[in-house]
Amino acid sequence: MRPLLPTTRPWPLFDTAATRRIEVAALAATPDLMARAGHAVAKLALALRRGDGPVWLACGRGNNGGDGRIAADVLAAHGIPTHAALQPPASPPSLVVDALFGIGLNRPLDAASAAVIEAMNACSAPILAVDVPSGLLADTGQPAGTIAGLAADGVAVRATHTLSLLTLKPGLFTGEGRALAGRIWFDHLGVTPAEAPTAWLSAPQALPASLASHHKGSHGQVLVVGGAAGMQGAARLAARAALHAGAGRVYVDLLAPNDGGPADAGQPELMCGSLAECPLAVGVIGCGGGPEIAARLPALLSALPRAVLDADALNAIAASAPLQAAVASRAPGTTVITPHPLEAARLLQITVQAVQQDRLAAAQTLARQLRCTVLLKGSGSVIASPGETPTVISTGGPALGTAGSGDVLAGWLGGWCARHAAMPLHTLACAAAHAHGAAGEVNHVLPAGELIAPMTRLL
Numbered sequence: 001m002r003p004l005l006p007t008t009r010p011w012p013l014f015d016t017a018a019t020r021r022i023e024v025a026a027l028a029a030t031p032d033l034m035a036r037a038g039h040a041v042a043k044l045a046l047a048l049r050r051g052d053g054p055v056w057l058a059c060g061r062g063n064n065g066g067d068g069r070i071a072a073d074v075l076a077a078h079g080i081p082t083h084a085a086l087q088p089p090a091s092p093p094s095l096v097v098d099a100l101f102g103i104g105l106n107r108p109l110d111a112a113s114a115a116v117i118e119a120m121n122a123c124s125a126p127i128l129a130v131d132v133p134s135g136l137l138a139d140t141g142q143p144a145g146t147i148a149g150l151a152a153d154g155v156a157v158r159a160t161h162t163l164s165l166l167t168l169k170p171g172l173f174t175g176e177g178r179a180l181a182g183r184i185w186f187d188h189l190g191v192t193p194a195e196a197p198t199a200w201l202s203a204p205q206a207l208p209a210s211l212a213s214h215h216k217g218s219h220g221q222v223l224v225v226g227g228a229a230g231m232q233g234a235a236r237l238a239a240r241a242a243l244h245a246g247a248g249r250v251y252v253d254l255l256a257p258n259d260g261g262p263a264d265a266g267q268p269e270l271m272c273g274s275l276a277e278c279p280l281a282v283g284v285i286g287c288g289g290g291p292e293i294a295a296r297l298p299a300l301l302s303a304l305p306r307a308v309l310d311a312d313a314l315n316a317i318a319a320s321a322p323l324q325a326a327v328a329s330r331a332p333g334t335t336v337i338t339p340h341p342l343e344a345a346r347l348l349q350i351t352v353q354a355v356q357q358d359r360l361a362a363a364q365t366l367a368r369q370l371r372c373t374v375l376l377k378g379s380g381s382v383i384a385s386p387g388e389t390p391t392v393i394s395t396g397g398p399a400l401g402t403a404g405s406g407d408v409l410a411g412w413l414g415g416w417c418a419r420h421a422a423m424p425l426h427t428l429a430c431a432a433a434h435a436h437g438a439a440g441e442v443n444h445v446l447p448a449g450e451l452i453a454p455m456t457r458l459l
C-alpha cells in the first residue's frame with residue numbers, strides 16, 4: 001500500500017449514495033468486505049504505529065466501528081497492545097485509530113461524540129482515520145457541525161492518515177477534507193465499481209506537443225483586459241502567465257491610462273492591444289479590472305471566440321442580469337469562469353458558507369446557470385461544465401493563497417486555450433488547475449509571479 005497522492009492517474013470519486021450501491025452489489029460476490037476492511041486498517045496501523053504504547057481504537061456503533069473492532073482483533077493477534085474503547089487509554093497511545101463515524105455520519109454531533117473526537121485530537125500520536133475523519137461529511141468535505149449550543153462547532157478528527165475503503169470519497173479532497181484527512185491511502189477491497197463516478201480526482205494531463213512546422217501564428221493569441229488604476233500588476237501577471245503557457249502572441253489592454261508606455265516593462269514580449277486589433281484572441285478578462293470592466297464586457301462577450309472570466313469581471317456579471325444572459329448565450333464550450341468562493345457566492349446569490357458547504361454542487365449549479373465551465377478555486381478546486389462529470393483537483397497548498405495567484409491561473413489557462421485551440425475547455429481548465437496546484441505545493445512563501453517558472457517546468 002502507498003499514499004494515493006501525488007497521483008499520475010485520475011481516480012474516480014463516489015459519493016455516499018453511490019458507495020452504498022457499490023457495496024450492495026459487491027456484497028453478493030464478496031460477503032467478507034468488512035473483514036477485508038478491518039485487515040487493511042490493521043496492516044496500515046502496524047506501519048504507522050510510533051513506539052510501544054497501546055493502539056487506541058475509538059470504535060463507533062456502526063460499520064465504521066466494525067472495521068475498527070476487526071482491526072483491534074487482528075492487531076491483538078499480532079501481539080500489539082490495543083485499547084478498543086471510547087475513552088483514551090491510561091498510557092499514551094502509539095497510534096489512534098478513528099473508527100467512530102464513516103460515511104454513515106448524517107447529522108450534527110452530540111456532546112459525547114464531540115468529546116471523543118477532541119480526545120483523539122489531543123493525542124500526540126499519529127491518527128489513522130478509517131474511511132473518513134469522524135465529523136467530516138464524506139460527500140462535501142465539510143464538518144457536520146454539532147447540535148446547537150455546543151461550543152465545539154465544526155469539530156472533526158484531524159487525522160494524519162486516512163484509509164479510504166471500497167471507494168474514494170469527494171469530501172476527502174475538497175473543502176476542509178484536504179486538511180483533515182492528512183495523507184490519504186486507499187484500499188478498494190477487491191471491488192471494481194460498475195457505475196459512473198460522482199466526480200474525478202485530477203492527475204497531470206499531457207497536452208499535445210508542438211509540431212516542428214508550428215510558428216507563433218499556430219499558437220494563438222491572448223488578449224488580457226484588466227488592470228485598472230492601482231491593479232495593473234494583476235493584468236500583467238495574467239499576461240506573463242499566458243505568455244509562458246505558450247500563447248503565440250499576448251496583448252494587454254490596460255484599463256488605467258498607460259501613457260503610451262510598454263504593456264509590461266519587465267516582460268518586453270507583451271504587447272499593447274485591444275479588441276479592435278485582435279478580435280479572435282482568447283480573452284482573459286477581469287484581472288484587476290475594477291468596476292470599469294463592466295462597460296467593456298458586452299463587446300468582449302459578444303466578440304471573443306473563447307474567454308476566461310476572472311475576478312472583477314465576475315463581480316460585474318454577478319451584479320447584472322443582462323451580463324449573466326450574455327455569458328449564458330455564448331456558444332457552448334467557449335467560456336470559463338474562475339471564481340473563488342466569495343465570487344461564486346455573489347454569482348449564485350448565496351453566502352460563502354453555503355458555497356463551501358457543498359463545493360461540487362455550487363460549481364455544478366453555476367455551470368448550469370451560466371452554461372459555461374466553472375473553475376471554483378479554494379482547497380480542492382472543482383471544475384464543472386454542463387454535461388461533464390466534475391473534477392476535483394488533487395494538487396494545491398497554502399502557498400497558493402497569495403494575491404495574484406488567481407491571475408496567474410487565469411492567464412495560464414488563457415494561454416493554453418490559445419495554444420491548444422482544439423482541446424475542450426473543461427480538459428484545459430482541469431489541466432491548468434492541476435499544474436497551478438502542483439507548482440504551489442511548497443513549504444515556503446511563494447509570490448504569485450514565482451508560480452510561473454515551476455508551472456513551465458511541469459510542461
Ligand SMILES: NC(=O)C1=CN([C@@H]2O[C@H](COP(=O)(O)OP(=O)(O)OC[C@H]3O[C@@H](n4cnc5c(N)ncnc54)[C@H](O)[C@@H]3O)[C@@H](O)[C@H]2O)[C@@H](O)CC1
Pocket residue numbers: 019020022023033034037060061062063064065067100101102103104105106107108109110113130131132144165166
Ligand atoms: N459502505 C461500504 O461499502 C463499506 C463500509 N464499511 C465501513 O462502514 C462504514 C459505514 O458504516 P455505517 O453505514 O454503519 O455508518 P457509520 O459507521 O459511519 O455510522 C454509524 C452510525 O452512526 C449514526 N450516526 C450518524 N450521525 C451521527 C451523529 N452525528 N451522532 C451519533 N450517531 C450518528 C448512524 O445512524 C449510523 O447508524 C464506512 O464508512 C466504512 O468504514 C467497510 O466495512 C467496507 C465496506
Ligand SMILES: [K+]
Pocket residue numbers: 064098099100101102129130131132133134
Ligand atoms: K472514521
